[in-house]
Amino acid sequence: MAWNDERVELLKKLWAEGLSASQIASRMGGVTRNAVIGKVHRLGLSGRATPAKPQRGCRHHEGDVEDARLLGEEPPMKPIIPEPEFAAPVVLEGGDLATVATLKGNMCKWPIGDPTSDDFHFCGQPTPAGKSYCPYHAHLAFQPSAQRRPERRPEPARLAPSEAHRRRAAG
DNA sequence: CCCTGATTCGC
DNA sequence: GCGAATCAGG
Secondary structure, three states: OOOOHHHHHHHHHHHHHOOOHHHHHHHHOOOOHHHHHHHHHHHOOOOOOOOOOOOOOOOOOOOOHHHHHHHOOOOOOOOOOOOHHHOOOOEOOOOOEOOOOOOOOOEOOOEEOOOOOOOOEEOOOEOOOOOOOOHHHHHHHOOOOOOOOHHHOOOOOEOOOOOOOOOOOOO
């Protein structure tokens, strides 16, 4: 599979779109994520919006004093909100949503909604053991590229056990 | 475990 | 130039 000008254009397009190397490789087909990344590097597109790391090259730093300043001249970006559409809001017994004020140590801290909005709250579901997120969000946080299944979204968990279970069990 | 990109290295 | 293997971080 050769890199035609057409493919290169598509690659640059998708990369600019913000798709991950794996996503691009999947879309285009015939190439792996390694191939995409390799090509991206050779094209000089590697420097994307990747705030996840301070600077690349943590492995070797040989007189890169001036090199670092070139990479670190990016304006502060607003907090990235991780797919709030799949989050199942927790309704407290008082009827209030889980907010920073009501967040306990054992409550899921998955953000829901815009941090600047008034309805911003957290998942709030009970966490396994001192974890920051509930099993669902903990797993989701590490698999953003996984097949999103809105239908498999867990039903809204309510802390009020009174009406939590009223559905007929088949067995 | 899964994922992400970065770099190395043989072809 | 290409991309698998490897590396480093989440």
